[in-house]
Amino acid sequence: MYHSQLTDAIFYNSLLALDRLIAEQIKHSRCLFCHGNLHQSHYPRKPRGVPEGTHSDYPIRFSYCCATDGCRKRFTPPSMRFLSRKVYSSVIIFLVFLLKSKTDELKVEELNLLLGTSLSVETVRRWRNFWVKQVSQSHTWKRAAFSHGMAQTLPASLLDQFQLAVNTSLKLALKWLLPLTAGVHLFDVPFRLVTTG
Numbered sequence: 001m002y003h004s005q006l007t008d009a010i011f012y013n014s015l016l017a018l019d020r021l022i023a024e025q026i027k028h029s030r031c032l033f034c035h036g037n038l039h040q041s042h043y044p045r046k047p048r049g050v051p052e053g054t055h056s057d058y059p060i061r062f063s064y065c066c067a068t069d070g071c072r073k074r075f076t077p078p079s080m081r082f083l084s085r086k087v088y089s090s091v092i093i094f095l096v097f098l099l100k101s102k103t104d105e106l107k108v109e110e111l112n113l114l115l116g117t118s119l120s121v122e123t124v125r126r127w128r129n130f131w132v133k134q135v136s137q138s139h140t141w142k143r144a145a146f147s148h149g150m151a152q153t154l155p156a157s158l159l160d161q162f163q164l165a166v167n168t169s170l171k172l173a174l175k176w177l178l179p180l181t182a183g184v185h186l187f188d189v190p191f192r193l194v195t196t197g
Contacts, residue, residue, distance in 0.1 A: 007115070008167075009051045012054045012058060013054060014171070025077070034068050036068030037066075039065055042062050043061050044060060046059060047081065047089045048088045049088050049092045063077070078179060078181045078182040079181045094170065095170075098155070131155050
């Protein structure tokens with residue numbers, strides 16, 4: 001069921017398009033510290049496990065920095081593609097825990113065969129800690145009406161809140177996580193993705 005999302009370049013490209021919208025919103029704002037203009041300061045990432053056919057801009061992490069001398073603070077917008085500094089795509093970090101394999105070892109083996117990656121069991125266990133400890137302790141999670149008693153089953157319990165097609169539910173869950181994906185100056189604060197049209 002989730003295998004198709006893990007290898008669907010069109011889905012990954014749709015996350016890139018949403019990240020572009022988010023970046024545009026940040027670009028037209030001002031520095032939170034000195035109210036100066038923001039200049040483009042994008043940088044490359046090397047996300048692992050991204051399927052063939054994904055747009056060549058997918059590895060670009062959109063970012064801005066204050067143009068004012070003496071300030072120059074960096075503002076990295078929230079992202080649908082990247083969960084903080086993790087090197088694997090957010091899709092993989094989310095869906096690895098929804099694979100039917102019973103053990104972490106089998107999940108890793110299944111994912112590595114599917115994506116041609118060299119993911120380790122230790123990395124998956126760090127991701128589990130991210131979900132169970134970091135996400136569940138965030139202001140974003142604590143403010144959620146549905147969060148009570150669901151931390152131990154993250155991320156599946158988050159996806160279960162959206163009873164829609166898998167790709168739509170996954171996008172909604174990733175949008176919900178946006179506050180946890182930004183640079184230090186925006187971390188874990190409310191963020192609303194405004195779409196046009």
